[in-house]
Amino acid sequence: YKSLKKFPHDFLWGAASAAYQIEGAWNEDNKGPSIWDTFSKLPGKTFHGTNGDVAVDHYHRYKEDVRLMSEMGLKAYRFSIAWSRIIPDGDGEINPAGLKFYDDLINELLKYGIQPVVTLYHWDIPQALQDKYGGWESREVIGAFKKYCEAVFKQYGDRVNYWVTFNEQNVFTAMGYRWASHPPNVTDVKRMYAANHIINLANAEAINLFHQLVPKGKIGPSFGYGPTYPITANPDDILAADNADDFNNNWWLDVYCRGTYPALVMNHLKDLGIAPEVTAADAKLLKSAKPDFLGINYYHGGTFQQNKLEHPSKEDADAKDFSSTDPYLMQPKDSQAQEPETPMFNNVQNPYLTKTDWGWEIDPVGFRIALRRVYEKYQLPIFVTENGLGAQDQLTDGKVINDQYRIDYLQAHITEMQRAMTDGVDMIGYCAWSFTDLLSWLNGYKKRYGFVYIDRDDDSQRDLARIPKKSFYWYQDFIKRNS
Ligand code: BG6
Numbered sequence: 001y002k003s004l005k006k007f008p009h010d011f012l013w014g015a016a017s018a019a020y021q022i023e024g025a026w027n028e029d030n031k032g033p034s035i036w037d038t039f040s041k042l043p044g045k046t047f048h049g050t051n052g053d054v055a056v057d058h059y060h061r062y063k064e065d066v067r068l069m070s071e072m073g074l075k076a077y078r079f080s081i082a083w084s085r086i087i088p089d090g091d092g093e094i095n096p097a098g099l100k101f102y103d104d105l106i107n108e109l110l111k112y113g114i115q116p117v118v119t120l121y122h123w124d125i126p127q128a129l130q131d132k133y134g135g136w137e138s139r140e141v142i143g144a145f146k147k148y149c150e151a152v153f154k155q156y157g158d159r160v161n162y163w164v165t166f167n168e169q170n171v172f173t174a175m176g177y178r179w180a181s182h183p184p185n186v187t188d189v190k191r192m193y194a195a196n197h198i199i200n201l202a203n204a205e206a207i208n209l210f211h212q213l214v215p216k217g218k219i220g221p222s223f224g225y226g227p228t229y230p231i232t233a234n235p236d237d238i239l240a241a242d243n244a245d246d247f248n249n250n251w252w253l254d255v256y257c258r259g260t261y262p263a264l265v266m267n268h269l270k271d272l273g274i275a276p277e278v279t280a281a282d283a284k285l286l287k288s289a290k291p292d293f294l295g296i297n298y299y300h301g302g303t304f305q306q307n308k309l310e311h312p313s314k315e316d317a318d319a320k321d322f323s324s325t326d327p328y329l330m331q332p333k334d335s336q337a338q339e340p341e342t343p344m345f346n347n348v349q350n351p352y353l354t355k356t357d358w359g360w361e362i363d364p365v366g367f368r369i370a371l372r373r374v375y376e377k378y379q380l381p382i383f384v385t386e387n388g389l390g391a392q393d394q395l396t397d398g399k400v401i402n403d404q405y406r407i408d409y410l411q412a413h414i415t416e417m418q419r420a421m422t423d424g425v426d427m428i429g430y431c432a433w434s435f436t437d438l439l440s441w442l443n444g445y446k447k448r449y450g451f452v453y454i455d456r457d458d459d460s461q462r463d464l465a466r467i468p469k470k471s472f473y474w475y476q477d478f479i480k481r482n483s
Contacts, residue, residue: 005422012115012429013479014076016386018122020052021438025059029097032088034124039183047444048458055439056454057464062105064466065436068452070112072472073479077114078385078431080122083148090126091144094151106159119164120149123172135184136195145202149209157214164295164385165203168224170252189340190274197276200255204289221256222295222385225249227369229303231348236306244304244345257378259287272340293428294378297386298370300361303350307343358390358447364412371420381426387413388433390447401453401469451475
């Protein structure tokens with residue numbers, strides 16, 4: 001292009017967070033426990049045994065945090081509501097103190113002209129629903145979720161325009177039911193597919209209810225998307241990358257946007273005896289729900305080859321890149337265990353990409369590819385609801401955090417997003433992950449993403465002071481110039 005398309009003046013430059021990762025106050029003001037409050041206290045499940053009891057204490061310091069957002073010039077702030085603050089036992093009485101907290105937060109954001117973007121579910125179902133019904137494995141939970149959604153749509157629908165239903169359904173189902181690295185701590189893919197189907201139904205119900213109650217608002221899911229690449233031009237590798245695309249992406253996106261499961265995956269799951277049961281009424285419900293936009297969380301994609309694992313050569317074995325802490329790929333690190341579906345594709349290292357300290361590929365061009373592929377296929381406006389770099393930031397004596405690597409990362413990704421927009425992708429906004437540092441589910445406070453440093457670590461809460469990093473000032477200037 002001779003020049004790139006300019007970002008529209010109302011483009012939503014934002015940053016994101018999730019309740020469990022920032023709020024703390026885990027049992028205050030009648031909040032009930034969520035499955036994360038329980039799981040994070042099981043020995044050996046999180047880094048240094050960190051949990052979200054205090055997190056970064058946003059519950060008590062939200063005014064200070066919002067003031068910093070306004071200083072930065074944010075146009076939007078994405079956060080999630082903790083279901084167990086609103087309905088402590090999941091499906092009983094509504095807790096006025098819980099409603100009040102988010103009322104206050106939303107009003108504080110609006111006072112500074114920052115649009116709230118509200119996620120309904122960022123992985124923290126009330127523990128009581130897990131105990132009573134088995135959580136997402138039971139259809140009983142759909143009614144409970146609707147009740148919670150109705151309460152918050154009615155309470156905040158007059159002030160909140162953008163809503164996200166489920167955050168990264170692909171990630172929390174795999175982590176929770178395939179690898180037991182998240183709650184509910186299960187390793188059973190049949191149960192995973194069953195729970196996933198019930199979540200799809202809950203997603204559809206929430207979208208339909210929202211359209212009735214908040215006709216002017218916009219709602220959609222946020223999906224953890226990674227483009228798939230073949231390792232070579234060998235048609236068998238191309239087929240493997242297509243298979244991975246269907247299993248890792250389209251299995252969710254087709255349901256969200258078209259209301260149907262992709263036939264290829266469904267046929268294989270039936271063949272393996274692990275397919276979910278879909279009734280005629282389910283199929284009708286899935287078809288009826290139409291999201292207004294698609295939220296995309298982008299960190300990286302994956303590279304695939306035909307599966308030669310039955311008799312791997314030494315070269316193949318060395319090239320394998322299993323990654324258990326990487327939720328975006330089907331295959332776990334440190335384990336040669338075959339997932340039942342993976343004869344269809346085999347994840348390998350991409351020789352052209354560098355990686356973060358946690359082994360996540362850094363692939364800005366993949367972001368452009370992702371946005372184009374998703375938009376071409378589904379033709380829905382895209383809201384980037386997460387993108388960012390996890391790193392071990394250092395606080396120096398002068399209270400400075402020089403995170404130039406994060407600026408480079410964000411700059412490169414935003415440039416590719418602008419190219420995708422110039423290519424024709426309809427974009428609503430971009431929320432970097434994250435605003436302040438926060439609790440990384442499995443990596444504690446070692447892995448930081450924020451524009452604002454939080455002075456605490458896994459072993460000590462210190463004073464939880466908020467200290468803007470170099471990237472804070474970079475994003476501030478970027479937003480001001482809208483370029
Ligand atoms: C996304 C989640 O998967 O990635 C966030 O929506 C999460 O909640 C983020 O924190 C980064 O993951 P991690 O494991 O590096 O903290």
